[in-house]
Amino acid sequence: MSLTKEFTKGFWELLAPFRLVLGLCPVLAVTGTVFGGIGMGLATTFVLVCSNVLISLLRKYIPGKVRIAAYIVIIASFVSIVDMLLKAYQPDLHKLLGIFIQLIVVNCILLGRAEAFASKQGPLASTLDGLGIGLGFTLSLAALGVIREVLGSGTITLYGKSLVFNIMGDGYEPFAFMVKAPGAFVGLGVMLAAITFIGVLMERKKRSA
């Protein structure tokens, strides 16, 4: 595959979590706000790129039998690093995401890409793979975050409370269901259905062309 394709596949073919159905836990947990969604997406992208690169560089030296253990140690180290960096430089985001930053380590996308891609491809391709899938993930989280936050709170709040876009106006009675857990599942389900539907339409068009 050409290098550009390695990067762009993360935005459609392997769009997480709507086409590559992995990494659902953070999707449900942090998309109550757009800020949380984007923050989590970028943190995951950072870890994904770093772990992909390192695993790709070491792929010839890690024996098959211990590879999963090795990948987990590498991923966990980068998760610890991003946790400390967020605590130091983005304390509001760190508090908002809470324990889900550390749970990036069990996000299946990371181990999945390590095993399926980074362990078999060179570092440049692995970087692009990580970057593409990570940014696609971020966009998905942001999209779901917009839906949930606008419907559920009527406003979009960025950077703590400093930037508030009052999208629905003052008379809007927030549909609080959307920012709670059941709303997350419904939102995820609706988006999953919509994206799958678009995928089916595109397939049909390709076949009849």
Place this chain on the structure above:
Amino acid sequence: MAVVLTLICAASGFLVAWVDSLTRTKIETAQLQKVAGALSQVLPEYDNNPIADRINIELGKDNRGRTQVLKVFPAKKGGQVVGAALPSNAPGYAGNIALVLGIGAESKELTGIYIAEQSETIGPAQKALDPATPEYKDFAGQFQGKSTESEIALGDIDAISGATYSTKGVLAAVNKGIKLFNEHQDQILK
């Protein structure tokens, strides 16, 4: 096989420890910035830097053997301690409520409380506990002037209508703070 895994673990350990050393001071500063905002609201007038003058009081060990430390921020005027602020927390309805309380050195009364962290229910609870709302001034303000000689009883304060557990959580945190202050008064006020 074992060698490779050991090397990877060792290298990871060093990397994480290195980043930790880089970010440690920034993290502590960020945490103290949060406290700074609260201090001016709960302490009487002072001319020192309570954060720079902070006292660490050892509270004994928790069940994992680690020493618990209470950070107290003294307010001074002309070198004399006029009050002190300390953090406290207690469970509310939905999670922890963390607040900072200020106590006057002479009056032995609360000079103010500031609710730093809470995740209570949207509605009457949030309205009264969010420092940005007018209801907050009424709720948190009522603690000013209360004596710290003994615990404050639930009957002595106006509870938040429709948020009893949140009210009890705030009260528990305040009383916990009062208790700690009284226990360590000598250390704090010297």
